[in-house]
Amino acid sequence: MPIHTAIVHVALHTPSHSGVGDLLSYASAQPLPPGTLVRVPLGKREVLGVVWDAAEATGELPEGAAMRPVAGVLEGVAPLALPWRRLVAFAARYYQRALGEVALAALPPQLRDLQPDQLARRLKRPAKALDQDGSENAIQTIALTAEQERARARISSESGPFLLFGSTGSGKTEVYLRCVQEALEADPTAQALVMVPEINLTPQLEERFTTRFAPRFGSQAVVSLHSGMTNPQRLKSWLAAHSGAARIVLGTRMAVFASLPGLKIIVVDEEHDPSYKQQEGARYSARDLAIWRGREQGAKVLLGSATPSLETWHASRPPTPEDPEGGRYVRLAMPSRIGAGALARVRRVDMNQQPRRAIFSAPLLAAISERVARGEQSMVLLNRRGYAPVLHCADCGWKSDCPHCSAHQVFHKTDRTLRCHHCGYTVRVPRACPTCGSPDIHSMGRGTEQLEEQLGDLLSEVLRPDRTPARIARIDADTTKAKGALEAQLAQVHAGEVDVLVGTQMIAKGHDFRRITLVAAVQPDGALFSSDFRAPERLFALLMQAAGRAGRDAAYMAAQGTQCEMWVQTFHPQHTVYEALRKHDYEAFAAQQLKEREEAAMPPFAYQALVRADARTQEVAQGFLTAATAAAHAAGLPGLDAVTLFPPVPLTIQRVANVERAQMLMESGSRTALQRFLAAWQPVLQATRSAPEHKGLVRWLVDVDPLVI
Template identity: 90%
Template sequence: MSASSPFIAPVALHTPSHSGVGDLLSYACDRPLPPGTLVRVPLGNREVLGVVWDSDAATGELPDGATLRAIGGVLEGVAPLDLPWRRLVAFTARYYQRALGEVALAALPPQLRDLKPEQLARRLRRPALTADDSGNAIENIALTAEQESARAQIVSNPGPFLLFGSTGSGKTEVYLRCVQEMLEADPTAQALVMVPEINLTPQLEERFVSRFAPRFGAGAVVSLHSGMTNPQRLKSWLAAHSGTARIVLGTRMAVFASLPGLKLIVVDEEHDPSYKQQEGARYSARDLAIWRGREQGAKVLLGSATPSLESWHASRPPTPEDPEGGRYLRLHMPSRIGAGALARVRRVDMNQQPRRAVFSAPLLQAITERVARGEQSMVLLNRRGYAPVLHCVDCGWKSDCPHCSAHQVFHKTDRTLRCHHCGFTVRVPHHCPTCGSPDIHAMGRGTEQLEEQLAALLRNVQRPDGNAARVARIDADTTKAKGALEAQLAQVHAGEVDVLVGTQMIAKGHDFRRITLVAAVQPDGALFSSDFRAPERLFALLMQAAGRAGRDAAYMAAQGTPCEMWVQTFHPQHAVYEALRRHDYEAFAAQQLKEREEAAMPPFAYQALVRADARTQEAAQGFLQAATAAAHAAALPGLEAVTLFPPVPLTIQRVANVERAQMLMESPSRAALQRFLAAWQPILQTTRHNREHKGLIRWLVDVDPLTI
């Protein structure tokens, strides 16, 4: 290191996971750089973005003969990332067993990772919208007694809070009011509001912009989600980082937004599995929001009509047997705005219906009556495509994917067979590929088939204006094009659709004003799943779907008929449907938590998965078995309180010609599990490089997994 570069900067980089490089690399610089500074540094033959990190060794002498490569440039004009942000990244990396640099760089906008200092300087010179206090007063909607009680509790208590409000109870208005009061009380304060899916951000953004832009300026509200272009994401990130943006709306990635003035975090639909990242660092944005709020002194508000059982348990009130209760404060809003009634649940016993019937006669009659009155209906089936599989009657051939242990789904619209796991697509054969028989049939049903059959069944049904009934479908296949989802939702809101068919995309968060009937046609599959969380997810989905009906109390009063939720099931007396009929989440949660406690399942225990991907199933399981044996041989810390289960194949064990196996770890102590995982990481790394495990492609750790 030359005399002209007397300083050493420790830099976090996104280095390859298999490289064995440590969390921080040292570079030479000619001046001390504060932690959090963004820099361009050489790495191999490339120049990459890095973040100067905290270290006690900012200066010092290198061993004789050692040299350091110099930092390539500093991204001037972007303030250093503050200590709370760096602590959040460090905690995430540590807890979810990932490299520090991987988490830090993934949390930054992609374009920031690609821009050189001079390019960024030009970008920063462009005029940007600013959040100015225009002084216009906000016209507040009068709160109900329940909303006012919740708002007052949030103001006067530290939290975290669980806002348990039925669908249509006005949770969003509580969020808006809390954000407003916080922004008005502190001119530097910022709020983070998260939703589980991209398709829910436009309508939320519309409400926040219309409420706050007149008061705080056009740039006060920005969005952050993966559906935005890279320049859009960079613009939003810079606005939040500089404090110009007062409110950030986003999906799970927004939990890492740099918000130096953060004072409030809202996690809407907190139960939703979409808050759990399923690639790379498998973090839970909801759980990180709780941690970040505590660390940064920000209040955290979780909201849901069907809270996750973890959050419900964490918000339990004190009792004589449990005097401390949970860590969260539970706020209850059971009533719908405008005295609207919750949907009446009607169960249809499909054992009493004709075999192979898709729509029972009573449900079809109910939909017909709604169309004739000008009302809208929604039909839910959580499986896209036309049919899950094609089948040859003569030889038994099925449309299996050649690269995965799964079927290729039949899509009738474009006459393709498509694997929803690896994406492999082929044209539908005219004859059986095995025996040549032309007698090939679709087995099972998807939303595409449902849309087609409903359109045929309703072809003679007329709307009040004399036109034929109109059926539309919203799922991942119909919303691929940019702007397609917004256009389709606009048609529903405008009353141009009489029956909406779709997957769970349409069941969450949408404020449809004229839907008076919701039907779930094939929900039974989740009742007998091997995943212990399946009943919880099904109940939440059906409750959320039921909440789409009857949201406009004035409209329902004018129609004079109750809103309804129809469930077609072969198990009408199942406890899930019994609780749904009564809209009794509390009873459902109590029963589920009792079962979980008896079985020592989360939230009464803590879990992690280690997954191995390999060329053969034997190689995948062999790696996991060897790593387990090494853990026992080393008597790793925490192991005495951790149960290691044998490795097993995943349910879909082969995807894209890669075999997948996993093993589960469980412990009554979160701390013991974390100690064990931290100590096990080097052993997993060493085992991975053992010549005996040449077939191994990759391995990963999933802490607090949602699917097993």
Template identity: 70%
Template sequence: MQTPAHAALGDLLSYSGERTLLAGTLVRVPLGKREVLGVVWGSRPMAEQDAALEFKPLGTALDTLAPLGEAWRDLVAFAARYYQRSLGEIALAALPPQLRDLSGVQLARRLKRQGSAPVVDAGAAGPSAAVAATSDEQADALRRIDAEPGPFLLFGSTGSGKTEVYLQAVAALLARSPAAQALVMVPEINLTPQLEARFRARFEGRFGAGAVVSLHSGMTNPQRLASWLAAHAGTARIVLGTRMAVFASMPALALIVVDEEHDPSYKQQEGARYSARDLAVWRGRREGAKVILGSATPSLESWHQSRPPEGDDPGGRYLRLAMPSRIGAGALPAVRLVDMRLQPSKTVLSGVLLDAIGQRIARGEQSMVFLNRRGYAPVLACGDCGWKSECPHCSAFRVFHKIDRTLRCHHCGFTERVPRACPACGNPDIAPVGRGTERLEEHLGELFASVQRPDGSPVRIARIDADSTRKQGALESQLAAVHAGEVDVLVGTQMIAKGHDFRRITLVAAVNPDGALFSSDFRAPERLFSLLMQSAGRAGRDAAYL
């Protein structure tokens, strides 16, 4: 019995067993002095040359859980081979952490408890949310998705209704097949609450409460295990998740949607590195599932792969579906460039921008100020000796966070309290250099302290970044406040620049965006363009506020 039992071992490990187990069965196996989780990759009878070898016996087989399918094992094997990682490292990283620690009895108890949850009959379920009328561009995209094999690149401008295309494509799939499953991927965790709410409103009334599940690292281990088991058993018809969801075990997968396919967050940068977008395309081809890559700013490689045939060029492997128009009367925003070199010295926000924000506050509209740098200031420096808050463990600078008076390295995570004086020369006058979202939020609060909203209340400024949304439920509550109109000016990083449907925002300002060009990343110009287009697309999405 061969099983990729441990990530650090590059090949399969052989164990002996009293009975033949199906490939894909989870087992507990001894490894050194420990007992760890393994996946049966194959089995064969004992040969004569094996008689001289001493095999360790298998532990408990977790056969209360259906074996992992051949397609899933092929995906793991391809990822290990293509990205030059060990088979066990990919296989076990793809499984929920809690599953690795469960015994056979514990897993059986967990499956019994999950199976005893009430199941809603699809025919007796309540009404689902009303389906929006489609535009001509959306209808044409849906027709081609239904008629052609794909993969598809859905090239739609911000506000063109790409999410509605995803919803209706999933609905058509589930209506055709009673067992089919769909995987919908987003690049970041903060995009899942909004998308999950729309999918639940559309499908839970028809298919029951367990039809839509999420799968991402922001969930607790029990939540991740419950979602993974529901997907593996086929009771979850739709799985929403980040890049890790590409490895979800879905035996009846028939559609994969990769929203914001250009986003670099789809690339895993730690441990076993992989591109979830590329694996999604490979998995769709292996399992015969249709794949939709959606973006308003497609990556250059996807754009090239979707080129139409011309002359001797047969074209790319993808089919490009264009949706250049916004839904309804919403208009794409006009873009204005303000040269800060022509502004007074030490000006952070131009007078034109402050006036535009003030006008929107007076009209009850919202503004968004985008700065892709969290913290109070990117560097703490000494003016006497030139000391800067460099990280002792890597080549980055530690960022000053004023809220808890810490210096944090955003690359390796090293954190320490802000020193009372310069560590190099003892000068007590060390000062922050540059601006992050914390400092920008503070500055806007000072500028608009005397301004009132139409109802006479003070202006409310909110900040959404990885620091302000660290607590459980903080992101959902802050997004709800923005959607309810309780926020006048929203300050944030790239977390708010893509994917969100803020109906009241009519002005977006990007502060010092050209700083992103001074990067070691050769894709810096491409990614800056993408980020600016995405952030600008948050404005003017609802004609009622234009």
């Protein structure tokens, strides 16, 4: 038997809020450096862990105590570096999660399952040779505009972090490429991390980066990391990044935890997008962690957006006499489009003056018809998939409610189903009302399926220049389920095989459509009067991003002799959101919103956290939060005097999959006070859960800096 001479402290993914502790101790036959990946026993299982602290000599154990030995070491994988461990430790501490949970979630799923011998065999497989040695091939670049060059020069000479505030079509991606190129050429071991908000934006960005950098560094030097990849693909990309073989990592929010020992630059494209905030497990913000990681690792951080989040916009405010220090970010403006292309002209249609129940106004339909007849493309945006949000019985008032959620089942006409978009419960559409038997069942509201169908009818007589009928396509979560479906549909749009593209927000962000000259938002008003104080910000960003899909190719627009347009059908044409959109005036919109936020003491002028509770009944969920609040006051927890705790309330959709959900909001003018209180409250929450009256509690979690309240 081996003689165990050292104790190692290992981070494991233990059950959430189990009270086991962040680190467990194991005996090792030899000292293991921090960051080493090991297989260790946990209960009856054997799991992956990360050695966190330096090994220490085995001491005397308490009588009757035994220390279980490390089962194996994953040889061939270099220990995870200190900057990576510090990032994980900060994320766990700030977002109030267990250290091992964050650490193991940041590693590829397949790595957690491989035994040391299996990993050793995988690492022995011959790697594909790089297709270029990179020694003589120059990177082919394009000339920068004056605005792009000014931004690049400041990024090169200053430390940042930077906000690249560029209008849609201003060439932000080219600035990213040039800054990454400078970092890689300056240091042969340098690595770059480039993040995008959604998976569907990764392939086109990967193609662009590969085209630019493969001739110099080889195609294997550019890898992707996102949840749409298979587990073997993710492991391969992670190992390439961890070893330094991958010079550029492209990915979604999970990529912020990639092991990049040579990290020199981080790019966060469309930094305003809420997709950067994880909504399950450890609810971290990848954008905020990117800022923290860049500072800790000495890497430059570049945030890019045409519609920055108000938090980022406020953090990048320039110094003024009233605020001599200004923000902590450097704001770089690029207001002009490449090739002197014009921004879309915004036209508002007052739907109060249109026929009742009209989906498309006559002026908008005429404008789309004209574009089709000229061979141009149009895009119609409705952020609701399905045919209709609900079915309704005119006789008894029955609605297609989900039996497991406090939400409606959405009518999908394509496959004649009613589908809950929250729990996935699906049934066939009934032939008659399930309550009264009446056959008079109607759809209420509209989804992208209905828009596609209506346009097919309304444009049936409209012919393209080659005298063929108009071609309409739809892109949403329903049409892109199959592997490769999204790429195939986008390729059709780029090839000009689609005249009118209907879709959800999936089509509004980041895509470089060259022939779209008209964009229309048909039902955007729902967000104007939401209880969520961030709803106007999100709506404005979505519409500005959508407007940016039109007229991106200045040469094409000049050849067509037309002007790109953004049409907005609304019952509130004078609303401040639409007024600012008409002028493409993000700065005025942001100033107005920030003034309201400051008066109401809301982020970014205050800090928030939520505690959410899921239970079998709403009474148990709210009872747990009420009891935990009382316990916090009784204990006089540190920081409580600077934190406001609001009463618990049900979530907007309070029941999902037969689980009731409640939450309570906390606010503070001090981030430090809020963090100090949350850290002290964790054991109180755990103890409160153990009380008999909370037996029906399913789970609870803390959400720091929530985006949805």
